[in-house]
Amino acid sequence: MSRLSSAPRTLGTTLGSASSVLIGRAARAVTKLRGGGGSAFPGLVVEKLDPNFLARTLHRLPRGVIVVSGTNGKTTTTKMVVELLQGQGLRVFTNRSGSNFTRGVVASILEDVKLTGTLDADIAVLELDEAHAVHFVKAVRPNHSLLLNVMRDQLDRFGEIDTTAGMLRTIAAHTVEAVVLNREDPRVRAIAETLDTQRVDYFGLSESLRGHFPSDDDFHSGPAGTAEHPHADVVLEELTEGGGRFTLDGESVSTSLTVNGAYNTFNAAAALAVVRQALGETVDPRALIESLSKVSPAFGRGESLTVQGRPLDLVLVKNPSGFRLGLSSFAAEGVATMIAINDNYADGRDMSWLWDVEFASLAEQGVRMVSGVRAYDMALRLKYDDVDFDAVEPDLTLALTRFLDENPDRPARIFCTYTAMLALRKRLGAYTEVEAF
């Protein structure tokens, strides 16, 4: 039942896979010798020589493939799904190194696969960038897909929010068995209407939490409120100190979480829903919650470090919804705040999004340091919201040093875009143990 759609091809498969694996590994070795960190190149070589390699290898997994996509929270949610499945005793293959596109998946497989072309795993959980997922699912139809949200951070790559929603629709349409949708995101929820054969389950928020998670649409027109919300298998009922209370198919469960922030707690609901869907009645609910409480944040997402004896939170912000949530998830009181905004390709070049975030919640405490390539755009934004700031220093290293020196005995929090976070993290390695990426 849970097999992938097209029949596995057997003729010549073993020989074909062995040579593909060897060629791919050779390409990887060459890449490494040349000093390139690029994980995509070996994948490209194999893709060109043996285009069916990916489908053939993944088809053999007894429990098939779960795809996780959406604009926000993919990395953390994928990590949660992997660890929840591992907690159920399954061997899980995943594309962990941030290569969330087809060649990256091929490259990840090459690292793990045996020469016979089999992966030592029961199930694959793959984080896929929306645009690449569209191609991927045509080659490898997933058994389950988890579709998180459509927010406007990648508009300058894809053009329009509706285009991104269309990509998620394609992923759902190519899913063999069942999909999990975020019922709180109107564009994701609407995907259900386009599906006929796949089962649909939802994860969602309680009525009282909806105000905490404003969508892009709500920001401009007030909460919709009237929209019909279908029944959700997993509901985040309330945010508790250091965790959350969920309803799993009618049963209430509270747990603490190692990840922080409201949005990660909501991601946990998403992960629970897809694992429950994939495992069905065989799921061990106690082990599920046990694993969930231990999941550590994915690299840089809501990361808490200790720097010179004080706690320092890195909060990744990359779109208006994420920034608004970041601001509402963490109280500003008593905390030294820094904001670091870059506009490199991975961050998105368009600065418009800063104007769709309200910064009034920082007004009382003010901001100690504004940094990053677009530090002055950010400072100007704060100025128009009457939020005071002590200093603007575009250079991240100088800014971080000064920020830490000038705020020695308070908890610190840095809201940062993706490449700013990479740079800060590297720099923070001089002060504290930072998990290698």
Next chain:
Amino acid sequence: MAESKPIHVLQLYPRDMNIYGDFGNALVLQRRLQWRGYEPILHSYDPEDEFPEQVDLVIGGGGQDSGQDKIQQDLLRIGDRLHTLAQSGTPMLMICGLYQLFGHSFRTREGREIKGVGILDLRTEGTDTRLIGNVVAESKEFGEILGYENHSGQTYLGPGVQPLARVTKGEGNNAKDSYEGARFKNIVGSYLHGSLLPKNPAIADFLIATAVQNRYAEEIQPQIDPAGSAQPIDELTRKARTTATRRPR
């Protein structure tokens, strides 16, 4: 206590046409009016709403294709009001989607003709190419204009409007000529967001000065510095502009 001097700002279709930080334009106008002692009154106008009695300044933003479909009929419905305001010299700022719909027509890629409100003498054609990236443009009236474009519709100006600026980096109205935006009476049309007004205060102050002149027959103070803080807004703006000119497309 000085008497209150309201300026009524009408924001067209904020629910459906708001996609690229257009809220920033509304905020900048409100603050710069306040800092000069005027009382901005922001009217949000969505389809079927009642059109406000008093309008001193009109702004409108960009949307997705679906958003444009939702508002197009309503825009034609209020077309007469907008024409009257435009002809009487009301300052207006139309960005991206509403800039297109202020023209005569938008021909989609499928060849469907969407009728615009026809205030600006320009036509737009849908294309398969999206023009995306940072833009630097030179205007005689406003100096250097900085922003970010993201549109697949390409716009061609008729003789009834002037270009707003000439592009030195990026594409602007279309991939063929080097014009960006349009000027007609006191209307500024542009593809640029970023948001446009925070980093281009010359345009913000033109809109404000015109609204104040029309309403109160007085000039605005050129200098503003809210609450005399350590970082004057002019200096922050200048530095943000300097960065913007140096960023890749």
